[in-house]
Amino acid sequence: MRRVVLALGGTIAGLVMLLSFRTHMGSAAVAGVPGAAGKTGGTSASGTGGSAGSAGSAGSAGSAGSAGSGGGAAAAAPAPVSAGSGTGTAVTGNVIMTGYGPTQVQVTLNAGKIVKVTVLQQTDDGVNSQMIDARALPLLKNETLTAQSAKINAVSGASYTSAGYIKSLQSALDKARAS
Amino acid sequence: MTGVTGVTGVTGVTTLKVAGPGAMSPAAIAIGSPAERLRHAEHVMGTVFSFDIPAAAAPVLPQAVRWLHWVDATFSAYRDDSDVSRFGRGELTLAQCALELAEVIGECAAIRELSDGYFTDWPGGRFDPSGLVKGWAIERAAIMLSAAGFTGHCVNGAGDMQCTGEPEPGQPWRVGIAHPLRPSALAAVITGRDIAVATSGTAERGAHIVNPRTGRPATELASVTVIGPRAATADAYATAAFAMGPAARQWVESLEGYEALGIAPDGATWQTGGLGAYTTPG
Numbered sequence: 001m002r003r004v005v006l007a008l009g010g011t012i013a014g015l016v017m018l019l020s021f022r023t024h025m026g027s028a029a030v031a032g033v034p035g036a037a038g039k040t041g042g043t044s045a046s047g048t049g050g051s052a053g054s055a056g057s058a059g060s061a062g063s064a065g066s067a068g069s070g071g072g073a074a075a076a077a078p079a080p081v082s083a084g085s086g087t088g089t090a091v092t093g094n095v096i097m098t099g100y101g102p103t104q105v106q107v108t109l110n111a112g113k114i115v116k117v118t119v120l121q122q123t124d125d126g127v128n129s130q131m132i133d134a135r136a137l138p139l140l141k142n143e144t145l146t147a148q149s150a151k152i153n154a155v156s157g158a159s160y161t162s163a164g165y166i167k168s169l170q171s172a173l174d175k176a177r178a179s
Numbered sequence: 180m181t182g183v184t185g186v187t188g189v190t191g192v193t194t195l196k197v198a199g200p201g202a203m204s205p206a207a208i209a210i211g212s213p214a215e216r217l218r219h220a221e222h223v224m225g226t227v228f229s230f231d232i233p234a235a236a237a238p239v240l241p242q243a244v245r246w247l248h249w250v251d252a253t254f255s256a257y258r259d260d261s262d263v264s265r266f267g268r269g270e271l272t273l274a275q276c277a278l279e280l281a282e283v284i285g286e287c288a289a290i291r292e293l294s295d296g297y298f299t300d301w302p303g304g305r306f307d308p309s310g311l312v313k314g315w316a317i318e319r320a321a322i323m324l325s326a327a328g329f330t331g332h333c334v335n336g337a338g339d340m341q342c343t344g345e346p347e348p349g350q351p352w353r354v355g356i357a358h359p360l361r362p363s364a365l366a367a368v369i370t371g372r373d374i375a376v377a378t379s380g381t382a383e384r385g386a387h388i389v390n391p392r393t394g395r396p397a398t399e400l401a402s403v404t405v406i407g408p409r410a411a412t413a414d415a416y417a418t419a420a421f422a423m424g425p426a427a428r429q430w431v432e433s434l435e436g437y438e439a440l441g442i443a444p445d446g447a448t449w450q451t452g453g454l455g456a457y458t459t460p461g
Contacts, residue, residue: 152368153231153346154335156404157357157378 216346223247224255224313226337228320231346236329243320243334250316253277256307267306283308283315290415294430298419299391314377314414317341321410334410339377339417341410359401360446366402367440369457375410379403379421380442390422399424401444406457407437425449 215234220227221244228247230240255261262276273281287300287308300308317334321341324332330344333352342352351370358366359380369376379388380402390397405417420427420439431439431451438454 152353152355153342154229154333154340154352154376155355155357155365156338156340156369156376157355157359157366157380157402 219244221247224251224316224336225257228317228337229335230320230332231335232324232332233329236324236327236332239324239327239329243323246320246323247316250312250319253279254283254308254312254316256305256309263306263308283311286315286411287311287415290412290419293434294416294419294423296391297422298415302389302391303394310418311411311415313337314339314341314375314409315411317414318375318410336410339375339410339414341375342371343373345372356404356440357402359442360444366442366448367404367458369404369406371406371457373408374457375407375413377405377410377413377417379417388418388421392422397422397424398444400427401442401446403427403442404440405431405437406439406454407434413437 217230217232217234217237217240219230219232219240221230223244224247230243232240252258253262256263256267258264262271262280265271266273266276266280273284284300287298287310290298290311291300298310300306300311302310313336317336317339318341320334321332321343324334325343331346332344333340333342333346338357340354342354346352351372352374354369354374354376355365356367356369356376356378380400381388381398388397389395400421403417403420405413405420407413407416416431416434416437416439420431420441423430425441425443427439428441428449428451431437438451438457440448440450440454442448
């Protein structure tokens with residue numbers, strides 16, 4: 001099973017994010033999945049934003065559970081994360097440095113719907129970071145879980161991190177649907 | 180006021196309610212997949228503008244992006260060499276500035292009057308039309324996309340946005356309103372076609388909106404969201420409404436075509452009478 005990796009590029013003073021997305025395959029699993037080879041990085045979903053100064057390397061080391069295994073580990077993520085009970089495609093974002101600190105999210109998709117959203121890393125180095133994380137990330141997490149499949153197109157209010165986050169989420173879904 | 184022409188550009192696509200964006204867009208039909216979307220995040224104006232557009236609209240994107248950077252260079256109050264800064268210092272006459280500055284000043288004057296001074300492009304005695312410019316830039320970017328024949332797009336300038344048509348046939352745009360006080364909640368989800376949504380609040384940047392009448396930071400609301408047809412006015416109205424405090428409710432009620440959702444620091448919420456039209460799914 002292929003892994004979809006969100007490569008999120010963080011920035012500095014502007015508290016802004018530029019995003020690009022890449023598709024990755026766990027090396028072990030990919031070999032047995034016909035047709036997966038066409039999914040390589042830098043597809044149109046990344047937009048024309050150009051190089052995103054992506055923080056972190058592209059893929060996580062783990063391979064995803066093979067298709068049809070009936071619910072084995074949905075994702076062998078590098079971070080200690082429960083991947084949820086359901087089978088699905090684990091979509092893991094790289095650790096990104098935002099103005100609010102390092103952030104990483106993982107989304108588990110099943111049939112194009114979000115079955116689980118996990119914030120793998122949250123910042124704990126400042127009040128502001130806590131506030132932003134507490135505000136924007138769980139906010140979107142809850143809504144996506146409620147609405148099932150990122151029915152929100154945008155968020156008004158929590159400008160910076162939410163704009164980047166929902167974009168990455170939606171793009172991951174687009175990518176998943178495109179497959 | 181020349182800026183009013185923008186109204187037609189943005190709201191003139193209401194026929195989308197009968198025909199989805201795929202049906203309206205020859206390019207989308209040509210590729211056989213009207214739902215295919217393109218997303219783009221652009222660093223500009225000290226923040227990020229997010230585009231959610233049909234994939235077929237990719238050729239128009241550079242134009243919209245160039246526009247945003249031009250607006251930044253011309254209208255930024257934080258750049259000493261912008262027309263806005265030089266005009267504010269009296270180094271340039273209006274006639275020497277970009278033509279669009281006169282339009283912006285005209286819109287600002289109208290909203291200043293309409294808001295009884297709660298909105299101003301001279302906050303603290305310094306020329307700074309930023310309260311209108313971001314929404315105006317968003318709106319114009321959306322018009323560019325519409326003018327090129329694309330109807331389902333959303334231009335989001337760090338939380339203030341113009342959502343045109345539908346993201347996919349039969350589906351309205353869904354815009355979550357961040358709850359300013361409850362960390363894991365949305366205060367509401369606004370749904371609609373051809374809507375602008377703008378929120379002013381203290382959550383992201385602290386108490387940064389000054390009540391022009393008192394010269395002090397506005398603190399009577401935690402956030403206020405304005406929904407209406409145009410991003411330029413929604414943005415400026417939200418700024419004015421935030422400065423007004425609770426009185427904003429009655430004020431927005433008086434504005435044709437605009438609705439508001441206000442959240443007080445104690446969590447109490449209010450909304451204008453017509454907001455329900457935007458909170459019903461579908």
